[in-house]
Amino acid sequence: MAKKQGKVGTVAVIAHQRKSLGGGLDELRRLLADEGVGELLWYEVPKSKKAPKKARKAVKEGADLVIVWGGDGMVQRCVDALAGSGTRVGIIPAGTANMFAKNLGIPEDLPEAVRIAFHGEDRKLDLGRVNGEHFAVMAGVGFDAEMIKDADRGLKDRMGRAAYFWTGLRHVRGELVTMKIKVDGTPWFEGEASCVLFGNVGTITGGIEAFDDARPDDGWLEVGVTTASGPIQWARTLGRMSVSRSDSSPFVRMTRARKVTVKLGRAMSYELDGGAKGTVTRLKAEVVPGGLILRAPRPAPSDERPAPSGERAGTGREPEVTRA
Numbered sequence: 593m594a595k596k597q598g599k600v601g602t603v604a605v606i607a608h609q610r611k612s613l614g615g616g617l618d619e620l621r622r623l624l625a626d627e628g629v630g631e632l633l634w635y636e637v638p639k640s641k642k643a644p645k646k647a648r649k650a651v652k653e654g655a656d657l658v659i660v661w662g663g664d665g666m667v668q669r670c671v672d673a674l675a676g677s678g679t680r681v682g683i684i685p686a687g688t689a690n691m692f693a694k695n696l697g698i699p700e701d702l703p704e705a706v707r708i709a710f711h712g713e714d715r716k717l718d719l720g721r722v723n724g725e726h727f728a729v730m731a732g733v734g735f736d737a738e739m740i741k742d743a744d745r746g747l748k749d750r751m752g753r754a755a756y757f758w759t760g761l762r763h764v765r766g767e768l769v770t771m772k773i774k775v776d777g778t779p780w781f782e783g784e785a786s787c788v789l790f791g792n793v794g795t796i797t798g799g800i801e802a803f804d805d806a807r808p809d810d811g812w813l814e815v816g817v818t819t820a821s822g823p824i825q826w827a828r829t830l831g832r833m834s835v836s837r838s839d840s841s842p843f844v845r846m847t848r849a850r851k852v853t854v855k856l857g858r859a860m861s862y863e864l865d866g867g868a869k870g871t872v873t874r875l876k877a878e879v880v881p882g883g884l885i886l887r888a889p890r891p892a893p894s895d896e897r898p899a900p901s902g903e904r905a906g907t908g909r910e911p912e913v914t915r916a
């Protein structure tokens with residue numbers, strides 16, 4: 593049982609109007625009323641691009657808790673505006689892609705997500721930042737989640753999930769681009785590559801686990817670059833990966849960094865949390881340790897959602913896929 597709490601001070605809701613979960617925003621209002629909210633600030637936006645302004649307004653109005661209703665794109669816009677503000681954030685995963693919430697164990701279940709927002713524990717989490725903009729899940733170039741989905745599913749059983757993801761990149765027909773990558777000031781990679789990714793959490797856009805050991809609270813960003821091209825190199829990569837971890841492949845290099853700079857041989861568009869951003873020839877990625885205070889399930893071990901005391905009543909949803 594969550595302990596009975598007094599009135600929560602000022603709560604702000606920033607909701608994407610086109611996203612839904614459970615009984616929708618009407619049910620959210622009822623659930624908030626049940627929590628005994630003192631003052632409620634309610635902002636609805638037609639697209640996530642409009643969210644940062646509302647998030648800043650919420651802070652100015654003295655919100656103690658900002659509840660974000662939407663998917664990863666909405667979360668990204670809000671945490672970018674709220675980073676470093678000290679305002680705690682709750683997430684209601686109402687989007688089509690809710691990878692950040694999923695990584696943190698916040699379920700696609702409206703009453704449960706609200707319960708976590710009010711009675712969870714405050715976790716100080718890292719954010720990433722690319723070219724000045726914060727992200728929660730991942731960022732990078734040369735990656736298309738839609739194409740990864742078409743990758744050979746049969747490989748998944750023979751490899752770890754992270755390996756499956758990196759091998760899936762062979763389906764991306766993006767040409768190789770010259771990249772110069774420095775990690776924490778030291779040259780780390782120079783050559784032709786098809787994709788470079790920065791991860792704050794292990795499971796990224798597309799629902800695929802790309803980074804074996806990512807933690808959003810260790811002060812480090814995960815970095816991966818893939819260089820394989822052509823069927824022969826990929827065959828070798830697949831062979832190697834099927835018997836070991838993804839980072840042992842000669843065509844996938846992975847490391848962990850606080851700051852990464854990438855110089856691209858030609859302009860490419862980059863991605864933050866599933867959203868396409870501008871076209872650039874340089875990327876500066878860095879970790880922002882403790883940039884976000886998130887209301888997360890308690891207790892919150894690294895990767896697993898704690899088993900609730902007594903199963904929740906069936907919701908008619910598919911069981912969540914969790915790692916053993």
Ligand SMILES: [Mg+2]
Pocket residue numbers: 718791792806807808809810811812813814
């Ligand atoms: Mg980390």
